Amino acid sequence: MTMTSDRLIRVLCPVAGVLLAVAMVLIFFWVPTDADQGISQRIFYLHVPVAICSYLFLGVGAVYAVRYLRGRDPLDDMRSYVGVHAGVTWGTLVMLTGPIWAKKSWGVWWRWDDQQLNTFLIIFLFYCAYFMLRFSLDAGPRRAALSAAYAIFGIAMVPLSIVAVHLSQSLLHPQLFDNGSSAMEGSMWLTFLVSLAGVLSLAIVLYLVELRGKLLAQRIDRLVRRSRGEELLGPA
Amino acid sequence: MSAVWLLFRNELRLERRAPQLVLSMTLFAAIGLTLLHAATQLAHPPLTLVVGLLVVTLVLATLLAAARVFTAEREDGLLDLLLLAPIPRTAIWAAKALAVLALLIVTELVALPLFALLYVGSSQPVTPSPDYPLLALLLLLADLGLAAFGSVVAILASATRSRELAVPILFLPSTIPLVLSLVACVRESVAGGSLAQPLGSLLVYDALVIVLAWGVCEFVLTE
Numbered sequence: 001m002t003m004t005s006d007r008l009i010r011v012l013c014p015v016a017g018v019l020l021a022v023a024m025v026l027i028f029f030w031v032p033t034d035a036d037q038g039i040s041q042r043i044f045y046l047h048v049p050v051a052i053c054s055y056l057f058l059g060v061g062a063v064y065a066v067r068y069l070r071g072r073d074p075l076d077d078m079r080s081y082v083g084v085h086a087g088v089t090w091g092t093l094v095m096l097t098g099p100i101w102a103k104k105s106w107g108v109w110w111r112w113d114d115q116q117l118n119t120f121l122i123i124f125l126f127y128c129a130y131f132m133l134r135f136s137l138d139a140g141p142r143r144a145a146l147s148a149a150y151a152i153f154g155i156a157m158v159p160l161s162i163v164a165v166h167l168s169q170s171l172l173h174p175q176l177f178d179n180g181s182s183a184m185e186g187s188m189w190l191t192f193l194v195s196l197a198g199v200l201s202l203a204i205v206l207y208l209v210e211l212r213g214k215l216l217a218q219r220i221d222r223l224v225r226r227s228r229g230e231e232l233l234g235p236a
Numbered sequence: 237m238s239a240v241w242l243l244f245r246n247e248l249r250l251e252r253r254a255p256q257l258v259l260s261m262t263l264f265a266a267i268g269l270t271l272l273h274a275a276t277q278l279a280h281p282p283l284t285l286v287v288g289l290l291v292v293t294l295v296l297a298t299l300l301a302a303a304r305v306f307t308a309e310r311e312d313g314l315l316d317l318l319l320l321a322p323i324p325r326t327a328i329w330a331a332k333a334l335a336v337l338a339l340l341i342v343t344e345l346v347a348l349p350l351f352a353l354l355y356v357g358s359s360q361p362v363t364p365s366p367d368y369p370l371l372a373l374l375l376l377l378a379d380l381g382l383a384a385f386g387s388v389v390a391i392l393a394s395a396t397r398s399r400e401l402a403v404p405i406l407f408l409p410s411t412i413p414l415v416l417s418l419v420a421c422v423r424e425s426v427a428g429g430s431l432a433q434p435l436g437s438l439l440v441y442d443a444l445v446i447v448l449a450w451g452v453c454e455f456v457l458t459e
Contacts, residue, residue, distance in 0.1 A: 069455045126409040133406055136396035142458050146392050149452040150406065153388070156444050157410060163437045164413035167420040 005208045012205045019198030026191040034188075040104030045191055047097040049199035050090050051120065055158070056200075057207065058087035058127060062155035065148035077144035078218070082211045084130050084151055090203060091124045115165050122161040126154050239323035243331030248338065250308075257304055258342050261297045265347040268293035269354055279360045286355045286362045287371065287422045288415065290347065291378065295411045297343050301336045302386040303403045306394035319457065329387055329453035336390075337383035344375055370425055374418050377435075380442040381414050388449045391456050414441050 027045045034041035061083030068076040098117055099109040111117060133150050137143035184192070251258055272289040309315035318328055348371070355362045386407060393402040420434035 069452070122409060122412045125412075129405045129409055132402060133392060133396065136398045136402055138397075142395060145455045145458065146395060149388070149456045150392060152452060153385070153410065153445075153448055156448055157413065160413040160437075160441055160444060163440070164416040164420070167417060167434050167437055 005212060009205055009208050009212075012201045012208075016198055016201035016205055019194060019201055023191065023195035023198045026194055031187050031191040032185070037105050040101060043097055043101045043104075045195040046199070047094065047101055048192070049196040050097060051094045052196065053199055053203040054087050054090035054094055054120075056087075057083045057090060057203065058123070058158075059083075059155060060207075061085075061087055061151050065151035068144055068148045069152075072141065074141075074144065075215075077148065078214055079211060080148055080151055081134065082207060082214060084127055084154075085210065086203065086207045088124070088127050088131070091120070091127065094120060095124060115162075119158075119161045119165045122165070123154070123158055126157050127151075130154065239327040240330045240334070243318075243323075243327060244334045244338075247331060247335035251335070251339075257301055257339055260300050261339055261343040262346040264297045264300060265293050265343050266350055268296060269347065269350055273354050280363045281355070281360075283362050283364055283366055283426055284419055284423045286351070287366065288419050290351050291375075291415050291418055294340065294343065294347065294375070294378070295382065295408070295415065297347075298336065298340060298382045298386045299404050299407060301339050302390045302393065302407055303400060305332055305336060305387065306390040307399075310394040315457075325454050325457040326450055328457055329391065329449060332390065333383045333387040333449070336386050337379055340379040340383060341376070344372075344379070348372070348375075364426060366422075367425060371422070374421050374438070377438045377442060378414055378418050381438075381445045382411065384442070384446045384449045385410055388453065388456070391453065395458075410445075414438070417441060 023045065027042050031042070031045070033039055061080045064076045064080035064083055067073070068080055098120070102111060102114075102117070103109050130147065130150055134143060134147045137146060269290065272293065276285070276289070278285070306315075309318065319325070348368075352366075352368075356365055389403060389407040392406060393399045396402045417434050417437040421431055421438065424431050424434055
C-alpha cells in the first residue's frame with residue numbers, strides 16, 4: 001500500500017500542479033465570459049470540481065466504513081476517517097465559494113429556495129458531526145465501528161436530502177447543464193474538465209499524504225508505547 | 237421477535253414504575269409549543285409554519301429520549317448482560333426504537349390537543365385549519381424515522397465521553413430531510429396538490445433509516 005501510494009503521490013503531485021496552472025490560465029485568459037452571469041461565472045470552474053471532490057471523498061469514507069464493518073481492518077477505518085475528513089475539508093471550500101458565487105449572481109449570500117445549496121448544507125452539517133462522535137470516543141475498535149456506522153448513515157442522507165430539498169423548493173440554481181445537452185460551449189467544457197482533473201489530482205494527493213501521515217503517527221505512537229513498556233491499546 | 241417484545245415490555249414496565257422520560261417529553265412539548273408561539277406571535281399564521289413548529293418541538297423532544305434511553309445499560313453494566321444473553325443484537329435496538337416510538341406517540345397525544353388549543357382554537361387561529369387525521373398520520377410516519385435513528389444515536393452517544401453534547405449534534409442534522417418532507421406534505425395538502433411525492437419521501441426516509449439501523453446495530457452494540 002505504501003509503495004503504491006508513494007508512487008501515486010510522486011506521479012499525481014506534478015500532474016496536479018500542471019493541470020491547475022493550465023486551468024487557471026484557461027479560466028482567466030481563455031474561456032469566454034458567460035453572457036448571462038458575467039465574470040462571476042468563472043468561479044464555477046473551481047466551485048463545481050471542489051463540490052464533486054467533496055461528494056467523492058464522503059463516498060470514499062462510506063465505502064471504507066462498510067469495508068471496516070465487514071473486515072475489521074484498522075487500515076479501512078483510517079481510510080474511512082481520512083475520506084470523511086477530506087470530504088468535509090473540500091466541503092468547507094464549497095461552503096465558502098458557493099455564497100461568493102451566489103452573492104455575485106443573485107445579490108444574496110444564501111438562498112433558502114435553492115436546492116443544491118441546501119442539500120449540501122444538510123450533508124455538510126451531518127458529516128461535521130462525525131468528528132464530534134469520533135473525537136469523543138477512545139481510540140480502538142469501538143471508535144472505529146461507531147464512526148463507520150455514522151459515516152454509512154451519512155451517505156444515505158445524500159439521496160434523502162436531495163429528494164426532500166427538491167420537494168420543498170424550486171430549482172433556481174444557475175443552470176449550466178441542461179437535461180441531456182450542455183448549455184456550455186466547447187471551450188467552457190474543456191476548461192471545466194481540465195480544472196476538474198487538476199482539483200481531483202490534488203485531492204487524491206492530499207488524501208494519500210494525510211493517510212500516510214496518520215499511519216506514520218500511529219506507528220510512532222505504537223513504538224513510543226512499546227519503548228515505555230506500555231500495553232498496546234490498538235489503533236489510534 | 238419474542239426477544240424484542242420482552243425487552244420492549246421491560247422498557248415500558250420501567251417507565252411505568254418510574255416515569256421519567258414520558259413526563260419530561262410531554263412537558264417539554266408543552267413548553268416548546270408555548271415558547272414557539274410566544275416567539276412567533278403571528279396573526280393567523282400559515283398552517284405550514286405552525287406544523288413546522290410542532291414537528292421541531294417533537295424532534296427536540298426525541299432528543300430527551302435519545303439522551304436517556306441507553307443510559308442505564310451503559311452506566312449500570314446492563315448492556316454487558318444483554319450482550320451475553322442469547323438474543324440478536326438487533327433485538328436490543330428494535331426494543332429501544334419501539335420504546336422511543338411509544339414515548340413519542342404518548343407525547344403527541346398531549347402535544348396535538350395543546351397544538352389545537354394554542355394555534356387553532358385561539359383568537360388568531362392558523363389558516364387554514366389542519367386536517368387532523370392527515371396530520372396524525374404524518375406525525376406517526378415521522379415518529380418511525382425519529383425513533384429508529386434516535387435509538388441508533390442513543391447507542392452511539394452512550395459510548396462517548398460527552399453524551400449530552402453528542403446526542404443533539406449527531407441527531408439533528410439527519411432530521412432535516414424528514415422535517416422538509418413532512419412540511420412539504422402539509423403544504424401540498426393545503427394547496428390541494430398530490431401527496432404522493434412528499435409522502436413517498438417520508439416513507440423512503442423511514443424505510444432507509446430502519447434498514448440501515450438494523451444493519452449497523454449488530455456492529456455498534458458492543459460492550
